[in-house]
Amino acid sequence: MDINTVPVPTRIIIERTFGPFPQNKLFGLETMLSQLHDLFEKGDSNIIGVWGQGGVGKTTLLHVFNNDLEKKVHEYMVVIFIEVSNSDMLNTVEIQQTISEKLNLPWNDAEPIAKRARFLVRALARKRFVILLDDVRRKFRLEDVGIPTPDTNSQSKLILTSRYREVCFQMKSQRSLIEMQILGNDASWELFLSKLSKETSVAVQSLGSQTREYAMKIAQSCGGLPLALNVIGTAVACLEEGQWRSAADAIATNMNNINGVDEMFGRLKYSYDRLTPTQKQCFLYCILFPEHGSISKEQLVDYWLAEGLLLNGSGKGYQIIRRLVSACLLQASGSMSSKVKMHHIIRQLGFWLVSKSDAYFLVQPGQALDNAPSVGEWKEATRISIMSNNITELSFSPKCKNVTTLLIQNNPNLNKMSYGFFRNMATLKVLDLSHTAITSLPDCKTLVALEHLNLSHTHIVRLPEHLWLLKELRHLDLSVTIALEDTLNNCSKLHKLKVLNLFRSHYGIRHVDNLNLDSLKELQFFGITIYAEDVLKKLNMPRPLAKSTHRLNLKYCAEMQSIKISDLKHMEHLEELYVESCYDLNTVVADAELTTSHLQFLTLSVLPSLEIVVVAPMPHNIQYIRKLIISHCPRLLNITWVRRLRLLERLVISHCDGVLEIVEDEEQYGEQMKMQDHASDEQEDHAMVETSRNDTGQSDFPKLRLIVLTGLKKLRSICKPREFPCLETLRVEDCPNLGSIPLSCTHNYGKLKQICGSVDWWEKLQWENREEVAYLDSKYFIPI
Numbered sequence: 001m002d003i004n005t006v007p008v009p010t011r012i013i014i015e016r017t018f019g020p021f022p023q024n025k026l027f028g029l030e031t032m033l034s035q036l037h038d039l040f041e042k043g044d045s046n047i048i049g050v051w052g053q054g055g056v057g058k059t060t061l062l063h064v065f066n067n068d069l070e071k072k073v074h075e076y077m078v079v080i081f082i083e084v085s086n087s088d089m090l091n092t093v094e095i096q097q098t099i100s101e102k103l104n105l106p107w108n109d110a111e112p113i114a115k116r117a118r119f120l121v122r123a124l125a126r127k128r129f130v131i132l133l134d135d136v137r138r139k140f141r142l143e144d145v146g147i148p149t150p151d152t153n154s155q156s157k158l159i160l161t162s163r164y165r166e167v168c169f170q171m172k173s174q175r176s177l178i179e180m181q182i183l184g185n186d187a188s189w190e191l192f193l194s195k196l197s198k199e200t201s202v203a204v205q206s207l208g209s210q211t212r213e214y215a216m217k218i219a220q221s222c223g224g225l226p227l228a229l230n231v232i233g234t235a236v237a238c239l240e241e242g243q244w245r246s247a248a249d250a251i252a253t254n255m256n257n258i259n260g261v262d263e264m265f266g267r268l269k270y271s272y273d274r275l276t277p278t279q280k281q282c283f284l285y286c287i288l289f290p291e292h293g294s295i296s297k298e299q300l301v302d303y304w305l306a307e308g309l310l311l312n313g314s315g316k317g318y319q320i321i322r323r324l325v326s327a328c329l330l331q332a333s334g335s336m337s338s339k340v341k342m343h344h345i346i347r348q349l350g351f352w353l354v355s356k357s358d359a360y361f362l363v364q365p366g367q368a369l370d371n372a373p374s375v376g377e378w379k380e381a382t383r384i385s386i387m388s389n390n391i392t393e394l395s396f397s398p399k400c401k402n403v404t405t406l407l408i409q410n411n412p413n414l415n416k417m418s419y420g421f422f423r424n425m426a427t428l429k430v431l432d433l434s435h436t437a438i439t440s441l442p443d444c445k446t447l448v449a450l451e452h453l454n455l456s457h458t459h460i461v462r463l464p465e466h467l468w469l470l471k472e473l474r475h476l477d478l479s480v481t482i483a484l485e486d487t488l489n490n491c492s493k494l495h496k497l498k499v500l501n502l503f504r505s506h507y508g509i510r511h512v513d514n515l516n517l518d519s520l521k522e523l524q525f526f527g528i529t530i531y532a533e534d535v536l537k538k539l540n541m542p543r544p545l546a547k548s549t550h551r552l553n554l555k556y557c558a559e560m561q562s563i564k565i566s567d568l569k570h571m572e573h574l575e576e577l578y579v580e581s582c583y584d585l586n587t588v589v590a591d592a593e594l595t596t597s598h599l600q601f602l603t604l605s606v607l608p609s610l611e612i613v614v615v616a617p618m619p620h621n622i623q624y625i626r627k628l629i630i631s632h633c634p635r636l637l638n639i640t641w642v643r644r645l646r647l648l649e650r651l652v653i654s655h656c657d658g659v660l661e662i663v664e665d666e667e668q669y670g671e672q673m674k675m676q677d678h679a680s681d682e683q684e685d686h687a688m689v690e691t692s693r694n695d696t697g698q699s700d701f702p703k704l705r706l707i708v709l710t711g712l713k714k715l716r717s718i719c720k721p722r723e724f725p726c727l728e729t730l731r732v733e734d735c736p737n738l739g740s741i742p743l744s745c746t747h748n749y750g751k752l753k754q755i756c757g758s759v760d761w762w763e764k765l766q767w768e769n770r771e772e773v774a775y776l777d778s779k780y781f782i783p784i
Contacts, residue, residue, distance in 0.1 A: 027194070027226070028187025029061055035178055036065055040157060045176040046150040047138025049168030050161045054345045055227030058161035061180070062132050065159070069130065076157075078103070078129040079754075079777070083341070084136050084292070091292045091366065095145045096120060104728040104753055106652075106708055106717050121145025123754065123782045125154070133160040135344065139170035178599040180222030191226060192219040195233025203241060214244035221251055221267055229343055230265050231328045235271035265352045268345075270328055272353060272560055282320050283307050283329055284359075287343050287350035288385035288407055290366030294339035294508045295319055301498075302475060306430045306452035307404055365389070365407070372396075378403075387432070392416070394449075397423050405430040409454065433458060445469050453742065455481060456501070460484040468493035479551075481526055482506050492516050503527030503551035504578060509535045511596040528552035539571075553578040557694040561586040565599070565621035576601040586635075593619035615641035623647070626703075630657055640664045643700045647727075654710035662709075663700075663719035702726065706750075709735055718742050724749045733754040733784065739766050742762040743776065756782045 028035065032050075039045045048712045050058050062081070069079050080102045082095055092113055099120050100107050108116075124131075125148045142149050142158070147170075150156035151540065168177055176577055183191065192215070193201050204215045220234065222228035236247055251270045270281060282304055289295045295632060300316030302312070310316050321340060324330040329346055333339040342350075354361050362381040364373060369389040378384065378398035385407040387782060392415035394408075404427055408414065415437040421426070422444050431447070432454040439459045444450075445466040452475040461483050467490040474496050478484060484507040491500055491770050502508070508529030511514050515538055517523070527550040530536050536554065540546055549571045554563070561584050568574060575598050579585070586609045602608065602625050610633045615622065627650040634657040642648060653662065705726050721744035728751050732738060738761070743749050753778065755762075762781055767773040 006072070019419060026060075026064060027191035028183040029057055029064070032061055032178060032180060033064060033068075035063065036159070037068070039176045039178070040065075040159070042176070043155075044152060044153060044554055046154075046157055047171065048157070048159045048176040049173030050159065050178045050180060051163065051168050053225075054163055055179045055225040057226040058180050058183060059134050060226060062134050062159065062161055066132055076130050077127045078124065079132070080129070080613060081134070083134050086389070090119075090140050090145070091136065091290075092145045093295050099124070099146055104706060105756070106729075106731060107704070114144075115404050117146040121148045122594055122784075123413045123756075124148050124156075126778075127783055128154070128156050130157045130159070133158065133669070136160050136162045136167055136171065137164070181227070183226060184224065185220070188222065188224050188229055189216065191229045192222070192233045195230060196237050200236075200238055210293040211241050211244045213562060214248040217248045218244075218251055218589055227343065231268050231271045231346075234326070234328050235364065236275050256753045261427045265349050268349050269353065271329065272349070273338040275323070275327070276364045278309055281307075281325055282317075283324055284350050284354055284361075285309070285383070285405075286324075286330065286340075286674070287347050287361065288363055288365065288383060288387075288405065289342075289355070290388050291344055291347055292366060293331040294341045296339055300340075302452060303405065303430050305477060342424050359383070361385075375399075387411070394418065394421055397421055399424045401425075401427065403428055406448075407432045407634060408436065409434040411436050413437055415439065415459075416539045416593065419443055422447055434477065440464075441467075448472065451475065453477070457481070463488055463490050470494065472496060474522075475503045478505050478507070479503045480505065489516075495519055496522055498522050499525045499527065500527055501527035501551070502574070504553045505529050508553070508555060509539075511535065512538050515545075518543070520545075523548045525550050527553075528684055529537055529553040531556050533557050536560075540568055542570050544566055548571060550577045551578075553580070554582060555580050557582045557585070559584050561585060562589065565597075572598070576603075578603040578605070579607065580605040582607060584609055586610055587614065589613075590615045590620050590622040591620055593623065595619050597624060600624055600626045602627075604631075604633060605629070606632040608632075610636055611635045611637075612640065613641055615644045618644065618646070620644065626650070628652070629654075634658050637663060638664050645646045647703050648701065649703050650708075651704060652706075652708040652710075653712065654708070655712070657713055659715055661715065661717040661719070703706075705729070706732070709733070709738070712736070721747050723747050724752075726751055728753045728755075729756070731784075732761060733757065735761070739764070741765065745772055752780055754782045755780045756784050759783045 029655055036048065036050070039048050050061060052058055058603055060218070066079065069076070082098050084095065096116055097107065103123060105123065121143055121589060124146070129455060129769070131147055137237050147158070148154070150158050158730070160168065160171055160173065168174070193204065196204060201211065204212050204375040206212065208330045212435060218232060219229065222232055232251070239247055247270070248272070251267055259598045272283065275283065285304065286295060286344055287494050298320065300321065301314045304310050304317050305314065321330065325332060325340065330340045330342055333341045359382045360380045362373060362377055362384040365385045369386065369391055370393050372386060372394055375396045375398050378400045378703060380400050380402065384403055387407045388410040390413060391411045394414070395416060395417055395418050397420040401424055403425055406425070406428055407430070409432045412435060419442050421442040423446055426446055428447055429449050430452045434454045434456045437459050440462055441455065441460060441464050444464050447470055449472055450470050451472050454477040454478045456479040458481055460481055462485055465488055473494045476491065476494065476497060476499065479501045484505050485574070487507060491497070500520065500523060508531045510531040512534050515535055523544065525548060526545060528539070530539065530553065536557070539549065547570065550573050552571065552574060560582055563579065563585065577599060580603070585607050587609065588604065602622060618672060622645065624646050626647055628642065628645065628648060629652045630636070631654040636656050637658050638661050639653065640663045642651060653659065660700040700722060701724055703726055705728045707729070708728070708731045715735045715738045717740065718738070719742045722741045725748050727749050730741060742753070762783070765773070
């Protein structure tokens with residue numbers, strides 16, 4: 001075979017929206033962009049630094065350059081944009097998560113940082129990469145986070161931005177350095193006009209218009225900083241002719257009253273002043289989160305609801321998020337539509353605004369604190385955030401009579417809280433202790449105003465005896481509480497609950513009489529762990545509790561021999577089903593679709609008797625599954641039925657000792673499916689078609705992005721070579737008898753990014769063509 005016929009590897013380039021804020025074209029950055037391209041093309045410029053003051057357009061330049069790589073022909077296989085923004089404390093885990101996500105590598109929370117860094121270095125070292133690091137505050141060693149230092153031999157590149165020239169020097173970019181300049185008058189005016197509505201822009205540019213004079217005054221006050229021009233331009237975008245003078249006066253007044261604080265805050269405050277009172281409070285709430293990383297929209301809205309900032313449900317909250325994004329006070333978080341982020345200067349604006357108000361926020365998230373702030377700092381606080389630190393104990397009883405939000409989550413070593421910790425918090429509405437190591441909740445009967453309580457991913461053993469006194473509680477999350485033994489019947493007495501999540505909790509419903517939650521008339525989201533088949537039957541009755549069920553965990557259901565997905569028809573909003581440790585279960589049936597199913601995530605784990613999974617031809621009950629995990633099911637011989645999961649994106653199979661092949665040959669599969677269709681009382685016309693096409697007449701696995709195979713001792717084959725149009729990652733660990741992989745130059749796998757496995761396994765694989773293995777080895781293989 002001619003090596004030139006092998007498919008060309010697809011480059012991994014993540015398209016970015018321009019700048020910290022969306023814009024359609026460059027304004028005044030053309031020269032610096034050209035300079036960056038010139039340095040990039042030079043063979044000896046492997047590390048390039050871009051520095052300049054905050055808001056001057058460094059991030060915009062980096063985003064535009066990222067998108068330029070997509071338009072030009074380059075040989076770089078991987079281009080990754082990483083928002084460091086580390087508040088002087090490097091968030092190594094988040095950087096590693098970004099790299100792993102862009103490479104589509106599986107993530108293991110338990111893996112040590114240093115071990116993961118070594119793996120990522122090996123993964124990237126085998127590729128020609130471009131890493132874009134935005135907003136580096138301090139020097140750090142690239143290898144410590146998982147980035148190999150690029151050199152001339154590797155021909156890889158690293159571009160970083162920083163507010164500090166010396167940081168660029170320390171990161172070894174002194175030979176290739178760009179200083180960002182503020183925009184000139186013409187570029188500033190052009191950018192400012194671009195933010196106005198069409199009608200307003202025409203009015204402003206009219207010859208002799210007094211409006212033009214005031215508009216130019218406002219634009220000039222922004223000092224050539226793109227950030228200020230974006231925010232202020234958006235704020236005045238639709239002003240009418242008679243409003244421009246007062247706007248110019250307001251911005252000038254704000255500037256004059258700053259008393260030594262960065263002048264930009266005064267300019268930006270005008271945009272804030274145009275928000276409604278509720279929108280202002282929601283904006284200020286965002287500064288409680290760490291500077292680095294993103295903020296979940298769903299989490300924000302849940303907190304706002306509990307704080308009483310929203311009166312009309314979550315829909316209003318998402319409208320406010322859109323308003324803050326359109327005002328350039330929040331940003332969309334890359335490709336993640338479920339998250340937003342806040343520019344570091346806008347966050348400082350928020351702190352400045354709070355300092356000018358009657359409120360006092362104690363905000364120290366993500367700062368690697370070993371100890372909590374002193375008790376005196378808590379006293380006057382209205383909102384407190386010490387999330388994402390290394391705090392181990394809270395052994396005092398703070399007197400904070402005005403606090404409404406307390407965010408302590410993601411302190412993984414926190415295991416001690418004083419009994420009277422909540423004694424003086426009668427106004428508290430939001431309490432988040434998730435992802436901590438606490439084993440009990442301090443006395444909480446004083447928390448009479450509490451509406452949102454998150455104890456998920458903690459080691460709590462039982463709920464406090466008096467939790468039922470928290471009559472205002474609307475959101476209670478107890479998911480993945482691995483030690484929870486008893487709720488002391490508290491939940492059924494919390495009549496205002498809208499969210500109750502016990503999914504994958506150690507505590508579950510064992511007896512029919514304990515499923516006494518019909519008193520929760522307001523319940524909208526229910527996650528539950530069930531330990532008995534008769535409890536499942538009671539839950540799955542046509543009543544509101546079933547309709548509210550979004551997540552279902554079946555565990556230790558003795559004597560339950562089969563599950564028929566259609567029997568869960570009254571759980572019409574069920575999104576996730578997790579079946580584990582049901583030792584007698586031998587059959588799972590996904591039969592013909594009778595009702596609309598929303599099931600997207602299915603896990604089958606520790607099912608020693610499971611032999612048969614029957615999946616009907618389309619349409620069927622699990623047709624919308626996007627992620628499938630099967631582990632420790634020793635009697636399963638294959639999972640050929642996954643061919644019928646048209647939307648499947650992630651497939652993880654581990655420690656299934658009986659699996660000989662993942663997908664059987666089509667002829668064997670057709671005979672097996674006919675037998676299974678007959679066994680499950682399906683009609684005889686459910687015949688299988690030939691070749692690698694399923695019963696819809698379409699190619700198999702059209703959406704599959706990830707395959708992970710672990711500890712499959714007898715596995716001989718995945719499947720015959722076929723189309724994998726979306727496959728990005730194949731990871732194989734401890735599968736000693738797997739002698740081939742289903743990739744061939746005659747089939748489409750154009751989105752492939754990496755094949756991960758041991759060197760011994762890789763070298764023993766059988767290939768029809770040695771040129772192809774050499775190509776795959778050089779372009780895709782990553783040793784683990």
